[in-house]
Amino acid sequence: MPDFGAAHWYPQGPMRSGKPSPAGRFVQCQGCKKTLFATDFEANFKVCPYCSHHHRLNWSERIAYTFDEDSFQEMDADLVSSDPLAFPDYKPKHDAARSKTGMEDSVACGIARLIDMPVSVAVSDFHFMGGSMGSVAGEKVTRTLERGCDMRCPVIIFCASGGARMQEGLVSLMQMAKTTAAVERCRSHGIPYISVFTDPTMAGVLASYASVADVILAEPKALVGFAGARVSKQAQVVKAPDDFQQAEWVLRSGMLDRIVERRDMRSTLGELVRMLGAHLRQGAAVVA
Numbered sequence: 665m666p667d668f669g670a671a672h673w674y675p676q677g678p679m680r681s682g683k684p685s686p687a688g689r690f691v692q693c694q695g696c697k698k699t700l701f702a703t704d705f706e707a708n709f710k711v712c713p714y715c716s717h718h719h720r721l722n723w724s725e726r727i728a729y730t731f732d733e734d735s736f737q738e739m740d741a742d743l744v745s746s747d748p749l750a751f752p753d754y755k756p757k758h759d760a761a762r763s764k765t766g767m768e769d770s771v772a773c774g775i776a777r778l779i780d781m782p783v784s785v786a787v788s789d790f791h792f793m794g795g796s797m798g799s800v801a802g803e804k805v806t807r808t809l810e811r812g813c814d815m816r817c818p819v820i821i822f823c824a825s826g827g828a829r830m831q832e833g834l835v836s837l838m839q840m841a842k843t844t845a846a847v848e849r850c851r852s853h854g855i856p857y858i859s860v861f862t863d864p865t866m867a868g869v870l871a872s873y874a875s876v877a878d879v880i881l882a883e884p885k886a887l888v889g890f891a892g893a894r895v896s897k898q899a900q901v902v903k904a905p906d907d908f909q910q911a912e913w914v915l916r917s918g919m920l921d922r923i924v925e926r927r928d929m930r931s932t933l934g935e936l937v938r939m940l941g942a943h944l945r946q947g948a949a950v951v952a
């Protein structure tokens with residue numbers, strides 16, 4: 665599994681006892697700042713047992729926590745952005761993200777099994793340039809949705825993105841239309857599509873494929889919104905509460921179907937796939 669900056673979690677200085685922290689044994693919760701045993705933290709799906717803060721996952725952790733063991737087959741992993749606008753400093757930033765994460769772009773996609781049922785899957789990784797959607801991320805999401813149609817299996821997409829990638833300008837914005845058209849294709853083929861908002865799901869991603877799923881789930885306290893909080897508040901006629909971009913408020917506003925704790929995500933998705941995809945499993949073997 666690639667290392668996505670795990671050192672961030674470890675206390676950098678001496679512990680309160682004055683002894684240095686053995687590297688890798690402890691992590692600090694980003695919510696309540698309590699020090700946790702790394703093994704307990706990992707066993708609890710990187711959720712703090714004290715304050716329930718859901719820490720961000722990389723794509724491979726998300727796959728491992730959600731789908732059947734060793735069932736994920738990655739596809740389109742070699743797609744790389746061509747830097748269509750030759751945007752200043754884009755290439756070095758993109759190269760740095762590639763070497764940091766081991767990914768070619770911010771989305772990993774493929775097929776997997778969920779409680780022994782086939783699914784077409786895409787996962788955004790916030791660690792790659794904020795999970796931003798450029799031409800490659802948009803293409804992978806589109807292919808994931810189309811793969812669901814072609815293979816007659818449900819589609820699950822985990823969103824974790826700050827929005828469209830500014831360095832690809834209009835090409836990024838075009839992905840909003842492209843991915844949304846692919847969702848419509850799923851709908852016309854009777855393919856269930858479930859999206860999961862994780863922290864954060866923002867801007868052009870929220871405004872395209874993320875929010876037009878058949879069922880929309882979110883992790884607790886995930887940041888969900890279109891513009892940033894400061895800009896949004898400036899544009900509002902009525903005063904919004906401070907938590908107006910948190911999943912709990914979004915749920916109360918009717919935009920989400922359910923908030924699901926990470927430990928329950930696999931079983932919840934499994935139940936949805938079992939119910940919504942029942943008509944697809946009758947007579948058609950989909951994934952080897």
Ligand SMILES: [Zn+2]
Pocket residue numbers: 693694695696697698712713714715716717
């Ligand atoms: Zn905590």
